[in-house]
Amino acid sequence: MSLPVSPLAPASFPDLPVIRGVRFSAVEAGIKYQNRTDVMLALLDSGSVIAGVFTRSATRSSNVLDCQDKIGLDSDQGAAILVNSGNSNAFTGRFGDGSVAAICETVGQATGLPTTRVFTSATGVIGERLPHERITSKVGDLVAALDATRLDDAAQAIMTTDTFPKGSKAQLDIGGQTVSIAGIAKGSGMIAPDMATMLVYIFTDAKIARADLQALVSRINGQTFNCITVDSDTSTSDTLLMGATGQSGVDVTGNAAFEEAVQQVFLDLAHQVVRDGEGATKFITVAVTGAKSDADARTHALSIANSPLVKTAAAGEDPNWGRIVAAVGKSGAVADRDTLSIRFGDVLVAEKGWVADSYREEDGAAHMKQPEITIQVDIGLGQGAATVWTCDLTHQYISINADYRS
Amino acid sequence: MSLPVSPLAPASFPDLPVIRGVRFSAVEAGIKYQNRTDVMLALLDSGSVIAGVFTRSATRSSNVLDCQDKIGLDSDQGAAILVNSGNSNAFTGRFGDGSVAAICETVGQATGLPTTRVFTSATGVIGERLPHERITSKVGDLVAALDATRLDDAAQAIMTTDTFPKGSKAQLDIGGQTVSIAGIAKGSGMIAPDMATMLVYIFTDAKIARADLQALVSRINGQTFNCITVDSDTSTSDTLLMGATGQSGVDVTGNAAFEEAVQQVFLDLAHQVVRDGEGATKFITVAVTGAKSDADARTHALSIANSPLVKTAAAGEDPNWGRIVAAVGKSGAVADRDTLSIRFGDVLVAEKGWVADSYREEDGAAHMKQPEITIQVDIGLGQGAATVWTCDLTHQYISINADYRS
Numbered sequence: 001m002s003l004p005v006s007p008l009a010p011a012s013f014p015d016l017p018v019i020r021g022v023r024f025s026a027v028e029a030g031i032k033y034q035n036r037t038d039v040m041l042a043l044l045d046s047g048s049v050i051a052g053v054f055t056r057s058a059t060r061s062s063n064v065l066d067c068q069d070k071i072g073l074d075s076d077q078g079a080a081i082l083v084n085s086g087n088s089n090a091f092t093g094r095f096g097d098g099s100v101a102a103i104c105e106t107v108g109q110a111t112g113l114p115t116t117r118v119f120t121s122a123t124g125v126i127g128e129r130l131p132h133e134r135i136t137s138k139v140g141d142l143v144a145a146l147d148a149t150r151l152d153d154a155a156q157a158i159m160t161t162d163t164f165p166k167g168s169k170a171q172l173d174i175g176g177q178t179v180s181i182a183g184i185a186k187g188s189g190m191i192a193p194d195m196a197t198m199l200v201y202i203f204t205d206a207k208i209a210r211a212d213l214q215a216l217v218s219r220i221n222g223q224t225f226n227c228i229t230v231d232s233d234t235s236t237s238d239t240l241l242m243g244a245t246g247q248s249g250v251d252v253t254g255n256a257a258f259e260e261a262v263q264q265v266f267l268d269l270a271h272q273v274v275r276d277g278e279g280a281t282k283f284i285t286v287a288v289t290g291a292k293s294d295a296d297a298r299t300h301a302l303s304i305a306n307s308p309l310v311k312t313a314a315a316g317e318d319p320n321w322g323r324i325v326a327a328v329g330k331s332g333a334v335a336d337r338d339t340l341s342i343r344f345g346d347v348l349v350a351e352k353g354w355v356a357d358s359y360r361e362e363d364g365a366a367h368m369k370q371p372e373i374t375i376q377v378d379i380g381l382g383q384g385a386a387t388v389w390t391c392d393l394t395h396q397y398i399s400i401n402a403d404y405r406s
Numbered sequence: 407m408s409l410p411v412s413p414l415a416p417a418s419f420p421d422l423p424v425i426r427g428v429r430f431s432a433v434e435a436g437i438k439y440q441n442r443t444d445v446m447l448a449l450l451d452s453g454s455v456i457a458g459v460f461t462r463s464a465t466r467s468s469n470v471l472d473c474q475d476k477i478g479l480d481s482d483q484g485a486a487i488l489v490n491s492g493n494s495n496a497f498t499g500r501f502g503d504g505s506v507a508a509i510c511e512t513v514g515q516a517t518g519l520p521t522t523r524v525f526t527s528a529t530g531v532i533g534e535r536l537p538h539e540r541i542t543s544k545v546g547d548l549v550a551a552l553d554a555t556r557l558d559d560a561a562q563a564i565m566t567t568d569t570f571p572k573g574s575k576a577q578l579d580i581g582g583q584t585v586s587i588a589g590i591a592k593g594s595g596m597i598a599p600d601m602a603t604m605l606v607y608i609f610t611d612a613k614i615a616r617a618d619l620q621a622l623v624s625r626i627n628g629q630t631f632n633c634i635t636v637d638s639d640t641s642t643s644d645t646l647l648m649g650a651t652g653q654s655g656v657d658v659t660g661n662a663a664f665e666e667a668v669q670q671v672f673l674d675l676a677h678q679v680v681r682d683g684e685g686a687t688k689f690i691t692v693a694v695t696g697a698k699s700d701a702d703a704r705t706h707a708l709s710i711a712n713s714p715l716v717k718t719a720a721a722g723e724d725p726n727w728g729r730i731v732a733a734v735g736k737s738g739a740v741a742d743r744d745t746l747s748i749r750f751g752d753v754l755v756a757e758k759g760w761v762a763d764s765y766r767e768e769d770g771a772a773h774m775k776q777p778e779i780t781i782q783v784d785i786g787l788g789q790g791a792a793t794v795w796t797c798d799l800t801h802q803y804i805s806i807n808a809d810y811r812s
């Protein structure tokens with residue numbers, strides 16, 4: 001199935017900077033897809049540190065379990081990240097564990113790294129045996145092709161139902177030295193927070209201790225990838241890995257500008273995943289304020305963002321704010337009909353338990369016709385706030401998912 | 407928008423028995439729909455008792471709030487139930503409260519009942535002023551037309567996006583006397599448990615105290631209407647009312663056969679609501695066993711039943727059991743990849759953390775081609791069990807909901 005590029009896609013893939021100390025390659029291994037790359041390798045020099053966050057699914061894949069075993073180890077021996085698309089190696093039992101071991105062993109031998117420094121991810125269909133021989137037989141080619149400028153190739157190789165590759169970057173000057181950050185991600189179905197909901201790989205040449213990088217990654221993940229939802233379904237394979245090579249020589253420990261730059265890259269990639277949500281034609285920001293707590297605000301926001309009725313109304317460009325009222329009402333968090341207010345963009349739609357006197361249907365309809373929609377809800381009970389991002393639910397989502405395996 | 411009748415509809419509307427002591431009528435009030443009835447009235451003789459369960463939505467309608475105020479009162483003065491379709495009178499602020507008061511006042515005057523014995527429901531679009539004058543001006547006609555045989559007319563009048571009217575009945579012999587039960591319901595979108603998720607009216611000529619009827623209704627509701635989900639969206643208007651006139655003269659207090667008959671009617675109506683789920687082409691039973699607790703089993707079952715990926719796979723007749731694994735994994739209830747087993751109908755698909763040795767894809771595919779699908783999941787960790795019912799997610803759901811108001 002070949003899909004048209006999402007109408008919400010960025011105009012072009014960004015020109016990613018070289019991250020000193022890390023090289024990339026991609027090959028065609030024929031795992032499931034034909035005539036396209038489906039395996040990527042990233043090799044980080046010695047002195048690099050790796051941090052990560054992973055799906056909390058109780059049925060997570062062998063690859064995720066293996067990464068989780070390794071992520072907390074301190075080491076300066078460098079690291080490799082190998083990712084395949086086309087098969088998620090999830091729910092493949094002990095065979096899946098064996099596939100991960102075989103891949104790590106082969107990559108370790110080819111790169112001189114211990115297997116504890118080889119991280120893997122897999123994305124695609126669940127429950128089918130991963131033909132890992134097709135991957136291990138290509139590891140030599142992957143190592144031979146490593147190149148500091150090939151991160152864009154890696155972004156292509158990890159796509160599944162994605163309609164465009166996703167990349168983002170930031171560069172900042174710290175004390176006269178340039179620090180670079182570059183990342184790639186893939187979506188685009190089975191996307192819901194808890195945790196990150198996709199595959200994401202981000203690299204920087206900044207210098208930072210592993211534990212500090214891990215704290216940074218966990219914190220920013222909570223404000224970015226954990227705030228997006230396409231279809232409320234959490235993947236068994238979600239993985240975010242961030243590597244810091246240190247080769248800029250710039251120590252960024254506690255540096256606010258660096259944290260802001262990382263946040264910008266995370267948020268950009270998270271938004272790109274939503275923009276490539278299966279069948280998406282609308283990019284929807286749901287901003288909830290005035291809740292009893294931030295947690296309540298997040299519960300309301302996700303209830304709105306995951307409501308099939310809200311999402312189909314958006315698809316139909318229908319300013320059907322009654323469905324937003326219903327989504328707030330069902331969320332389980334505290335709300336009061338008579339203190340609630342709702343805005344589409346800047347248009348006040350409802351307040352004091354009813355449609356606003358000033359509201360004209362054509363103003364709401366005009367906002368819904370935009371490709372980017374903002375739903376603002378003030379609960380009117382406190383100071384809690386949360387923003388999440390989602391897309392609409394369209395015929396194309398059904399088409400993609402009713403015959404994904406066929 | 408005129409919709410084809412659901413392929414899952416029963417062959418015909420049942421021939422409902424007369425319930426001694428209650429009469430029905432329906433009229434065209436032109437609230438929103440044209441050329442069809444849109445208001446029903448049920449009038450129960452003095453000596454009747456009424457019980458009910460209602461949506462827990464924090465933004466529930468004025469009608470629901472008013473019913474909740476009245477439902478616990480003991481009275482033997484009889485009762486009236488007036489229901490309109492086309493407008494839910496939800497999120498219409500104090501104006502909505504006024505509409506309910508006006509309708510209750512008019513019905514009270516026309517029937518000689520105090521307003522505390524008039525119950526109302528409304529279903530349809532949220533947030534638009536209910537033109538209640540169109541209803542009150544027809545109350546005289548409604549009272550004049552009351553007839554013990556007109557429950558089927560009432561079932562027609564409360565339909566919104568329903569493609570068929572929903573009725574069910576049971577009759578049983580208790581000590582040589584016949585006790586009758588007859589009920590009607592409407593669905594069919596914004597259906598998710600918490601509570602009942604639709605409008606349901608059930609009548610019996612059995613004799614039972616109000617408090618006992620209420621306990622019975624609450625208990626059986628938990629096993630029937632609270633176990634269905636179409637789209638995970640909870641309505642602001644959900645109401646179930648059951649009236650017992652006592653005119654059979656048969657006291658059913660604590661009678662197990664009566665409880666079983668009531669359960670049969672509730673379950674039949676609940677299944678009919680799922681069979682008329684917006685766009686449904688598959689009736690799906692999700693049965694979870696072996697969970698740590700019944701509550702965990704229900705959490706897993708609803709996670710499967712509400713997963714858009716599971717529901718679109720069913721629409722595509724794809725035995726994509728990997729999505730069931732993912733839904734169990736994300737539910738938040740306890741599960742273990744290696745003790746889980748999955749069956750489609752009688753076909754063992756997966757066990758011990760992987761696809762079953764005996765599984766052949768064509769067997770799973772054959773089951774998915776049936777209009778009625780059973781997904782059985784054994785968690786393998788305890789004795790908890792739960793069964794829920796849902797339907798698939800199709801293009802037609804998108805079509806219905808992307809332009810419902812247009």
